[in-house]
Amino acid sequence: MEIAIEFLQLAIVMFASPLLVGLIRKAKARLQARRGAPVFQLYADIRKLLSKETVVSENTSWLFRFTPYLLATTMMLSALIVPVLSTRTTLGFMGNIIALIYLFLLGTFFLALVGLDAGSAFGGMGASREVAIAALAEPTVLIAIFGIALRAGTTSLDGMITRFAAEPLLMLNTGHLLAFFAFFIVALAENGRLPVDNPTTHLELTMIHEAMILEYSGRYLALVEWAAGMKLFLFLTLLSNLFFPWGVALDNTPVALVIALVALAIKLVVFVGAIALLETSVAKLRLFRVPELLAGSFTIALLAVVTAFFLR
Amino acid sequence: MAVDSSFMSELLVATIVCLGAGALGALLTNRSAKAARIVGCGGALLGSIFALGFGLAGLAGGSLRLYFPDLLPIGGAALGIDRLSAFFVVMIAVAAIPAALYGIGYTRAYEGNHSLGGMGFAFNTFIAAMILVPLAQNVLTFLALWEVMSLASYFLVITEHEREGTLGAGWVYFVMTHAGFAALLLGFLLLAQATGTAFFSDWHVVAVGVDPRSRDLVFVLLAVGFGSKAGVIPLHVWLPRAHPAAPSHVSALMSGVMIKLGVYGLVRVAFDWLGAGPIWWGGMILVAGAISGVLGVLYALVDTDLKRLLAYSSVENIGIIMLGLGAGMLFQNAQLPGFTGLALVAALYHTLNHAAFKSLLFMGAGAILHATHTRNMENLGGLIKTMPQTAILFLIGSLAIAALPPFNGFISEWLTFQSLLVSFHIAAHTINLLFTLAIAALALTSGLAAACFVRAFGISFLALPRSAAAGMAHEVEWTIRAAMAALALTCLAFGIAPSLILAPLETTVFDLIGTHADMKFDLSALAVNGDFGWLAPLWLALGLIGCLAIIPLALRLIGATNRRRSHESWGCGRALQTARFEYTATAFANPFKRVFALLYRSVKELDVEFHPESRYFVRTIEYCNEGRLIFEDALYRPLLRAIESVARQARTLQSGNVHSYLVYILIALVALLLLTV
Numbered sequence: 010m011e012i013a014i015e016f017l018q019l020a021i022v023m024f025a026s027p028l029l030v031g032l033i034r035k036a037k038a039r040l041q042a043r044r045g046a047p048v049f050q051l052y053a054d055i056r057k058l059l060s061k062e063t064v065v066s067e068n069t070s071w072l073f074r075f076t077p078y079l080l081a082t083t084m085m086l087s088a089l090i091v092p093v094l095s096t097r098t099t100l101g102f103m104g105n106i107i108a109l110i111y112l113f114l115l116g117t118f119f120l121a122l123v124g125l126d127a128g129s130a131f132g133g134m135g136a137s138r139e140v141a142i143a144a145l146a147e148p149t150v151l152i153a154i155f156g157i158a159l160r161a162g163t164t165s166l167d168g169m170i171t172r173f174a175a176e177p178l179l180m181l182n183t184g185h186l187l188a189f190f191a192f193f194i195v196a197l198a199e200n201g202r203l204p205v206d207n208p209t210t211h212l213e214l215t216m217i218h219e220a221m222i223l224e225y226s227g228r229y230l231a232l233v234e235w236a237a238g239m240k241l242f243l244f245l246t247l248l249s250n251l252f253f254p255w256g257v258a259l260d261n262t263p264v265a266l267v268i269a270l271v272a273l274a275i276k277l278v279v280f281v282g283a284i285a286l287l288e289t290s291v292a293k294l295r296l297f298r299v300p301e302l303l304a305g306s307f308t309i310a311l312l313a314v315v316t317a318f319f320l321r
Numbered sequence: 322m323a324v325d326s327s328f329m330s331e332l333l334v335a336t337i338v339c340l341g342a343g344a345l346g347a348l349l350t351n352r353s354a355k356a357a358r359i360v361g362c363g364g365a366l367l368g369s370i371f372a373l374g375f376g377l378a379g380l381a382g383g384s385l386r387l388y389f390p391d392l393l394p395i396g397g398a399a400l401g402i403d404r405l406s407a408f409f410v411v412m413i414a415v416a417a418i419p420a421a422l423y424g425i426g427y428t429r430a431y432e433g434n435h436s437l438g439g440m441g442f443a444f445n446t447f448i449a450a451m452i453l454v455p456l457a458q459n460v461l462t463f464l465a466l467w468e469v470m471s472l473a474s475y476f477l478v479i480t481e482h483e484r485e486g487t488l489g490a491g492w493v494y495f496v497m498t499h500a501g502f503a504a505l506l507l508g509f510l511l512l513a514q515a516t517g518t519a520f521f522s523d524w525h526v527v528a529v530g531v532d533p534r535s536r537d538l539v540f541v542l543l544a545v546g547f548g549s550k551a552g553v554i555p556l557h558v559w560l561p562r563a564h565p566a567a568p569s570h571v572s573a574l575m576s577g578v579m580i581k582l583g584v585y586g587l588v589r590v591a592f593d594w595l596g597a598g599p600i601w602w603g604g605m606i607l608v609a610g611a612i613s614g615v616l617g618v619l620y621a622l623v624d625t626d627l628k629r630l631l632a633y634s635s636v637e638n639i640g641i642i643m644l645g646l647g648a649g650m651l652f653q654n655a656q657l658p659g660f661t662g663l664a665l666v667a668a669l670y671h672t673l674n675h676a677a678f679k680s681l682l683f684m685g686a687g688a689i690l691h692a693t694h695t696r697n698m699e700n701l702g703g704l705i706k707t708m709p710q711t712a713i714l715f716l717i718g719s720l721a722i723a724a725l726p727p728f729n730g731f732i733s734e735w736l737t738f739q740s741l742l743v744s745f746h747i748a749a750h751t752i753n754l755l756f757t758l759a760i761a762a763l764a765l766t767s768g769l770a771a772a773c774f775v776r777a778f779g780i781s782f783l784a785l786p787r788s789a790a791a792g793m794a795h796e797v798e799w800t801i802r803a804a805m806a807a808l809a810l811t812c813l814a815f816g817i818a819p820s821l822i823l824a825p826l827e828t829t830v831f832d833l834i835g836t837h838a839d840m841k842f843d844l845s846a847l848a849v850n851g852d853f854g855w856l857a858p859l860w861l862a863l864g865l866i867g868c869l870a871i872i873p874l875a876l877r878l879i880g881a882t883n884r885r886r887s888h889e890s891w892g893c894g895r896a897l898q899t900a901r902f903e904y905t906a907t908a909f910a911n912p913f914k915r916v917f918a919l920l921y922r923s924v925k926e927l928d929v930e931f932h933p934e935s936r937y938f939v940r941t942i943e944y945c946n947e948g949r950l951i952f953e954d955a956l957y958r959p960l961l962r963a964i965e966s967v968a969r970q971a972r973t974l975q976s977g978n979v980h981s982y983l984v985y986i987l988i989a990l991v992a993l994l995l996l997t998v
Contacts, residue, residue: 064886064887065887066891067889069890081868082865085868089864100864103861107739108726108735108861117771124779126784127784127890127892129890130902131892133908134908140772140775141772141912143768151760155742159745165853227882228876232872297915297916311761315757
């Protein structure tokens, strides 16, 4: 039974993430007084890309062809660890939140290598910026985790959500809110959303994620785009279920799972709206202002920890 | 399983005999370079294999007592083994076996213009001294072996003395190691005088009774001595000079193993000889670890010399080990023995892992140097196509050092994080804040290390060759590749099945501090502090392989096309992609140079030469962005200037007049008589 739920969670992450990306784009378009592409556009894009021939640069090596599979793999493995619907999963024991962070870093490492592999200046630039931002976001993540682990008494995701679900008035806790904001800024940085990176730009001086995947085409591009969608889905799911665990199934009855699904959908839609609003209202930061943003998020996380200690 | 003491001494004798045969044999066959090479490295290989057996037997509980009362003053020469010493012997052997195998093929490049007999002699002596240091049981045995180790490594460092900068690097190494030795000597003698005995096993019992001021002084002296060997900032200045200058298999041993003997000393001081100390001991080690970690990797990030980058990365990893040690000391002070054990296990596991992957990386750098004759990353590139196996092995080393699953660096860094995270059990706000900053420092170090090795691997191996030398590279010989493959397999094994090492390590820590570490593990999973943290490395690895296999099958099932065409890079539509368009190592490090500009204090120089007839045409542009070494400028140069001025004043004593010399002798005699009476 629990295995089935595990695979249901995996299927939701795999098949619903393009829809999430489509919803964000649609919301942004509406806010910008455009009609925008249909919400299922990314599915059509992926299908089209899978039927196209891939063009591989002569300068690249086996790493180039291997990395899209690795990216999709790390996202699928992370989907097995993150409690999307239920906290009682069979494979959730594989890793705690720190293992999850390092799985994401594994994907980033290989993607940065691919950026350098094609031998073009764009890829190198994208790779350099991406690893700089990932490295500077790490302290914030770990301190935010410390803040939440302090209050939950555990670093395993299932345990944290179970313990937080027992406190309905969680939102009013200062440390918790501060940790949420710090984590949210890191989510924006890691997924290449404004104000850190513009996911729709293709201007060489403004792209980071797009620059690394510039040489990809066909099935490789499909896998990379899908993996990026899954990463966004997983980050938003983590934010929803960890900081606002209302509705997460604490046991595996069908009723609880349906409630969990509905609750997740509602929380994700709220996040879609928030991100769309944020991306429409702020401009992308100059590259060397991004460390300042990350330093700010680090201070917020540090405050979260200090609050947690002093209000114990 | 009780291992016979005579069996242990037989193994030790076999080790020393093999190493001795290698040393002397290399000297005797010096006429024939090939014979000296094979005898020297072969003896080292055999001796290290015996040492591995010896260490494993020691971990299984074997004991040893060798005592030669007349060999050295103040107590004679005493050797003995306990589990901690055995662990370090195993670590030395794990790195020395591949290093010796590597040396057989690598030192062929030295035939003809270097003395391979001398190299073989120094190499075998070096390994022998390193194996015997953890076995030393009293002050002078320890110091004598320590000195032999330093001298042997000095002669190995200056092997390529004709190359510019090697002798200077050797000199800095020589001075720093002896400064550390002086601190160690002073500390040991002070402690021996205060406790009345020179034997380490007695100190464990007696040292707690020594008065606190003396204990503090001894701790600081021994920490400085061992810290300078380990390469903790600010005593690290010899590392980035000596490690690149040495031949690659020696660099691998120095960086992978020799600096860990400084860690061994610190573990002994903090947890065995001096007993529990005041809070500032642990705090000092923790802060030193945090600073070394962050600064080490920051210096590695901007370096274009591949071997110096690896040397700075060693400073960073020593910082991570110090974080674990400092946390352990603070837990010991707060009377939380389960967490002390946990932090110690994390620190020691990282020590072993670093020995494995740093040796692998240095060997890879040596292979690159062997094939392209350059260490400068700005001249490398495209090696993944001409040296495919070296590339994969170096990639495994990079993944391991960046602490990424499923390799060993991930497990030890995860454990270090867990031991820092459980610090909230201590109920002191200052300590909590200190630990919070330590967690932030470890996270930053980890992220920057990943960035550093993306740069190191990506620039050296990927895309197009940036120089003719890199373009003409070829794969290295099988001994070199076999040595690297052995280490890569070790990294993978320790990452997938950490319980192989955690079981003996946990027993070692239990022997040292008397309580079990707060962790449970079996073949597939490990848990820390009940359910505080869980990890299943085997499952993660299986999951990675499983998903990697499923995706292509699934794509084939849904009918995705398989057609592929090879063409030049798109590069946003630019034609004629050449090597000049590639990103350089300096450019890759630019964001970091900007963000951490306060630390690098780099000096930018830009020289533009215009065409004489028009300022619109540029002939050459020369750009130099040199980071300044803050510790050399701020700490060492003023110190050296002060010493120089004192020495100049003291020179006035040497007047050349015999009568004044006679007066000096008289004064010295009177002073000595007064002191003893």
